[in-house]
Amino acid sequence: MRWFGNKGAEKLMEIHEKRDRFMQDLIQGHRERKFDASSKGREKTMIEVLLSLHETEPEYYTDETIRGLIVVLFQAGSDTSVGTMEWAISHLLNNPQILKKAQTEIDNHVGHNRLFAESDVGELPYLNCIITETLRMNPPAPFLVPHESSEECTVGGFRIPSGTMLMVNVWGIQNDPKVWVDPDKFMPERFEGPEGTKNGFKLMPFGSGRRGCPGENLAMRMVGLAVGSLLQCFDWERISKELVDMTEGTAVTMSKATPLMAKCQPRAAATGLLSLLN
Structure with a gap:
């Protein structure tokens, strides 16, 4: 983040928050549509599928998780596919x-x-x-996305402390x-x-x-x-x-x-x- 400088980092945070608000509005809108009689009989959208999973696994399919999955589909599903x-x-x-x-x-x-x-x-x-x-x-994605070790482990003879970012x-x-x-x-x-x-x-x-x-x-x-x-x-x-x-x-x-x-x-x-x- 130091590459962007203070103003650049602040701008990125603003964009992140704006995107989150937009995604949350989409989720809320789909929640309301669920009870709309006119929506019966049609195919479900991706958000509606995730919201139905929320009913069975609420501890995992939180709004935050759903927002993250939708962002992945938007961002990682266009440039990467065209490039391939x-x-x-x-x-x-x-x-x-x-x-x-x-x-x-x-x-x-x-x-x-x-x-x-x-x-x-x-x-x-x-x-x-x-x-x-x-x-x-x-x-x-030649280095995939960053991962973090949840606990200390040894890989190939190297000690990986808990909380290490892994590429x-x-x-x-x-x-x-x-x-x-x-x-x-x-x-x-x-x-x-x-x-x-x-x-x-x-x-x-x-x-x-x-x-x-x-x-x-x-x-x-x-x-x-x-x-x-x-x-x-x-x-x-x-x-x-x-x-x-x-x-x-x-x-x-x-x-x-x-x-x-x-x-x-x-x-x-x-x-x-x-x-x-x-």
């Missing part, structure tokens, strides 16, 4: 044979008579392997040549088969356990839907013969140092599908 899509397309452009294999899988499952849907994501194992391999090489270098774990074969090579096939995703703590782009990212399933579906739709409808190629620059930028989240630029054109079989978007 950009990394995925970049890897595919540098590996056109993998891109074609993914398009073939989509064509065989979805066909050319309808647009790619969210429900298709779970039925496309190779597409999911591509996304998982992207998350391995370019985790959205997990998940990028280092997921790109470690002692753990992965050819970690610098984009190989979605490494995650194929029933054993492909059983990697213990070798792969944890969303963290792990109770403190893991609550938006993991949503992120996988949204990224899969976006990338799958782009592959179904367009043919992609690099803007030159040079490979896409995969240099990593400097930020809290894993962004590309050079934003992706690529050429695309509608696939012949998708011309009719694209007209449905108008």
Whole structure:
């Protein structure tokens, strides 16, 4: 916080308090809607789901916890997902044979008579392997979020006092040549088969356990839907013969140092599908 100076820190606190008030107003509004007769029969919002959990576990699903979960979905669910899509397309452009294999899988499952849907994501194992391999090489949060040791412990021979702030270098774990074969090579096939995703703590782009990212399933579906739709409808190629620059930028989240630029054109079989978007 010293980096921001006194005025900067005060401004951040004001923004934090303003955001909390806004979130609390949302929660209160949903509480009131719960008793509105017109709300019966419709699907619940995320806040309403959390409020229903509050009824069964009030000691855990407090307003403070609900505010925190909603903030995570807002803040961590946009930039990180877009960044993962950009990394995925970049890897595919540098590996056109993998891109074609993914398009073939989509064509065989979805066909050319309808647009790619969210429900298709779970039925496309190779597409999911591509996304998982992207998350391995370019985790959205390379150090995850800060954790704090609840009690003194020893990890790898090091004494960790209670109350220590801990940062997990998940990028280092997921790109470690002692753990992965050819970690610098984009190989979605490494995650194929029933054993492909059983990697213990070798792969944890969303963290792990109770403190893991609550938006993991949503992120996988949204990224899969976006990338799958782009592959179904367009043919992609690099803007030159040079490979896409995969240099990593400097930020809290894993962004590309050079934003992706690529050429695309509608696939012949998708011309009719694209007209449905108008």
